[in-house]
Amino acid sequence: MTKNLLVELGLEELPAYVVTPSEKQLGERLATFLKDNRLDFEAIQTFSTPRRLAVRVTGLADQQTDLTEDFKGPSKKIALDADGNFSKAAQGFVRGKGLTVDDIEFREIKGEEYVYVTKHEAGKPAKEVLAGIPEVLASMTFPVSMHWASNSFEYIRPVHTLTVLLDDEALDLDFLDIHSGRVSRGHRFLGQETEIASADSYEDDLRKQFVIADAKEREALIVEQIKAIEKAENVQVEIDADLLNEVLNLVEYPTAFMGSFDTKYLDVPEEVLVTSMKNHQRYFVVRDLDGNLKPNFISVRNGNAEHIENVVKGNEKVLVARLEDGEFFWREDQKLQIADLVAKLANVTFHEKIGSLAQHMNRAKVIAAYLAQKAGLSADEAAALDRAADIYKFDLLTGMVGEFDELQGIMGEKYALLAGENAAVAAAIREHYLPNSAEGELPETKVGAALALADKLDTLFSFFSVGLIPSGSNDPYALRRATQGIVRILDAFGWNIPMNELVDDIYALNFDSLTYDNKAEVINFIKARVDKMMGKTPKDIKEAVLAGSTFVVPDMLAAASALLEASKTDSYKPAVESLSRVFNLAEKADAIVAIDSSLFENEQEKLLAKATDELVLTGSASDKLAQLFALSPVINDFFDNTMVMAEDQAVKNNRLALLASLTAKADALAKFNLLNTK
Structure with a gap:
């Protein structure tokens, strides 16, 4: 026989952004509680309004399922003493399971006997199990919380009512000094307190009090x-x-x-x-x-x-x-002058440890000029970028942005156009804020993208340089979002700029306002964002790509995607295993040894050397991967006929050097010995 359960928690008005996730959380926590306590049910429906969170469980079993568990104890030689009586170890084992030595039986495992006991636990009535519902409510987590009256326990908002009904029976429970019953509250102005007749009548009972609970x-x-x-x-x-x-x-x-x-x-x-x-x-x-x-x-x-x-x-x-x-x-x-506003930015603090907004803009301007060259911007685009970098934060001092801060950049574009700036400059002022969320829209113009990169790069470098590095989930300056934006822009525009070189070059620049520091931490932070951009790609593929020799964001993302697709084919496992063997041995190579063809001793060695020498990875990441995988037969023939770790030191080093020359090319895609083929 099954019943329907209703749990409603009545609260003060919740912040709007908390309601939907809290409704979902309550449903998930109650479902987990029921499953953990072996109470079967058919379905769960959740409800929410600004003043309540509720769950209805349909088809709830009237008692727990019975539980039968086997427990393995000590071996027989430990369980019995010299006189054949149960030892303290055996007695302690069964006592811990709530049983006695009379419940012991011996079972043989791999030629040795062990103590075993079987525990049978009859299912409890549902009402007895549901007494744990207040614990479910107490386990809820929220982005903000408070305490009220004499309560030391913090919750999202003060709790006023708790309704727990099993069909039409009200259960007797307590949560935060609130005694459960069947009373719920109607609309604050149009309704009144009302009794919920049963779990099934919940929506209809509240609708009469001007509340639509669903x-x-x-x-x-x-x-x-x-x-x-x-x-x-x-x-x-x-x-x-x-x-x-x-x-x-x-x-x-x-x-x-x-x-x-x-x-x-x-x-x-x-x-x-x-x-x-x-x-x-x-x-x-x-x-x-x-x-x-x-x-x-x-x-x-x-x-x-x-x-x-x-x-x-x-x-x-x-x-x-x-x-x-x-x-x-x-x-x-419109009465203000851009030049006057820019001049005043010297008096606006970017961060007390970093300096003013003007200093931030000056650094970004230098970075922008560097990016213009690396990204291959035209002369007109570079000029527009240079001008935009001079003024791009001016609108922060306008009255409109002061009142409507959501319009920063947007008003900058409009005021710039009114002041006679060209369209590319004006658009870049708006676009430098993009993306403004994890999946937000990206800049559309090269000038705007380059300015966005410059602004975000200096933000990242400067905050890291003064030790303001995100830890755990703590990221008060949204540096993860800024870095995610850097990665997304580089990928979207296909700018093949090696990030390690970019960081090295920019760190080498001299600024009067700040000296960049903590370079290694910055590199690792950027790699972590690239990892995130790879989404649900398997961990081994992510690690192999991130460990490769290239740090060009579009290439890394393309390589991860190509490997993921290739992993679904039959050729993946043998090809990766061949390349992995090459990588493992190449790690033992002496970097200063040059390949000497006169030391080759068999045809397979010569063929691998020829194939490696002629290998030029071109095309898409998938094309490059196919070119590498095509070498698998040549690699296998080499290993089948060649002892790499030869006794002759010169021959051994020459063969290791040959393998290292192949990995030097393959490493541009991934470190193949980190891939899992099992």
């Missing part, structure tokens, strides 16, 4: 309401997924509505209006059917449609205040 149902309702407004008003609404999730987790009973603002604000850059609506007010942006921004917005009320006109007016009033700010800063910023 987040998926609530989301579908919001989208449906927005679509209805679109159709009625003949407009299109941008339903941004992140914004939708945030709004979803701010309301328990959603009602979408459309508001408006004065058309005069459409003279302000669209990005300012969109930022005001989406980021600051959590409004959805409205456009006409041609994609042009309209003086309207969509918001979602936490409640019903009663007196909605007052809600619309209130939201319009709040938005207008933001738009007034935007219009004012847009007008006032």
